[in-house]
Amino acid sequence: MPTGIQLRDAREQLFDAAECVLLRDGANALTSRAITMEAGCAKGVLHRHFEDFDAFLAEFVLDRIRRIEHQAAALREAAGTGAVADNVTSALADVFGSVAGAIVPLITFRDELRARLRRAGLVGLPVVTEAAAMIASYLTAERDLGRVAAEADIDTLAPTLIGAGHLLYADRKGTAPEAAAVRKMVAAVLADVLQEAQHERR
Structure with a gap:
């Protein structure tokens, strides 16, 4: 079971990777595979921390809104x-x-x-x-x-x-x-x- 710190780090890593893909390649290129490849982690990491891809995207948007x-x-x-x-x-x-x-x-x-x-x-x-x-x-x-x-x-x-x-x-x-x-x-x-x-x- 991951600790709170590990979970937070994984989320931030995935969010940063999503930002890179979005800025470089646009919204159409933003897939779970593209994000995990950018983050350098297994595709399953995203799905371990988020219910589905839209749940990930919602948390990503909320995180950027906080900025x-x-x-x-x-x-x-x-x-x-x-x-x-x-x-x-x-x-x-x-x-x-x-x-x-x-x-x-x-x-x-x-x-x-x-x-x-x-x-x-x-x-x-x-x-x-x-x-x-x-x-x-x-x-x-x-x-x-x-x-x-x-x-x-x-x-x-x-x-x-x-x-x-x-x-x-x-x-x-x-x-x-x-x-x-x-x-x-x-x-x-x-x-x-x-x-x-x-x-x-x-």
Whole structure:
């Protein structure tokens, strides 16, 4: 019987392998065989720790969502420092330039995975929903500090930024958009609510 530490290590090893396969080869290549080969372990290891492949994928997605939650905390702590547009640009790069962006098509095309994530309490489109919440939380903190206008409609701005960011990063086949292009989009979306917007346009 494996110990808790061994189980945790095996899970992390498999999750990291899944991330490598997903980023390199895409969602269609993500199979239990590809993951265990990437991890350098027997195929049975995955099935010893997870009920089935969709159970593994659900835990993998939940683990990566927890990383977004950690990023959200760090982003909130950055409120009041740097330029708001720069901070949002970096946050979008962290989300869509990482495995989080690659998870979106995986969830979209696997019905059972979506169902399991719903049962786990996730709403909307997992990863995208959490990313929008991260941006909204940050913009709220900046609004409280007076760097975003008090009348800013953050519930609209956050998903707008996530949607536009996703489009910029989609179908890049490993080539990320230029940071300047992402920042230009962010500045355009936030132009009417950034208190420093007039200075940025000069």
